Amino acid sequence: MKAGRMRFGVLALLIVAVGLTGTLLAAAASDIKSPIGPDKVVYHISNTEEQTKLALQYIRNHLEVNPKAQIVVVTHALGVDFLVEGARDKNGNPYNVPVEDLDFRGVQFLVCGITLRERKMKQSQFIPEAKFVPSGVAEITRLQQREGYAYLRP
Known part of the structure; x- marks a missing residue:
C-alpha cells in the first residue's frame, strides 16, 4: 500500500x-516580440496608365488588410507620368487625389532622377507628394537587398 x-x-x-x-x-x-514587423513592399511602376491603375488599386487593397504596411512606389520611364502636376487618367480623373490619400496613409512615391534627365523634365513639374531618387532601379535594388522590401510589379 x-x-x-x-x-x-x-x-x-x-x-x-x-x-x-x-x-x-x-x-x-x-x-x-515577433522579429517580423509590418509588411514592407516596393511597387515598381515603369509603364503607362493600366499599370498605374492596377498598382494604386493593389496598394489600397494592401492597406485595407494591413494598414501598417510600409509601401514605397518607385517610378521611372513612362511610369512617372501619373505624378506630374495635373495628370489625369483616360476618363479625366485626376491622379493626385488617390496619390494624396495614399501619401496620407504613409505610402512614399519616388521618381527616378535619370528619367527626369533623359526626358528633360523638372522636379517642379511634379505634385508635392513625389520625392526624387538618383536612380529608380538602384532604389528598388537598395530597398530589396538592404531594407528587406518585397518586390511587386503590377
Missing part, C-alpha cells in the same frame, strides 16, 4: 511540475 501511495504522490508532483513549467514557458513566450 505504501508503494502505491508513493507512486501516486510522485505522479501528482510530476503533473504539477509539468503544469507549472508549461505555464511559465507560456508566460515567457508571450513576452517575446
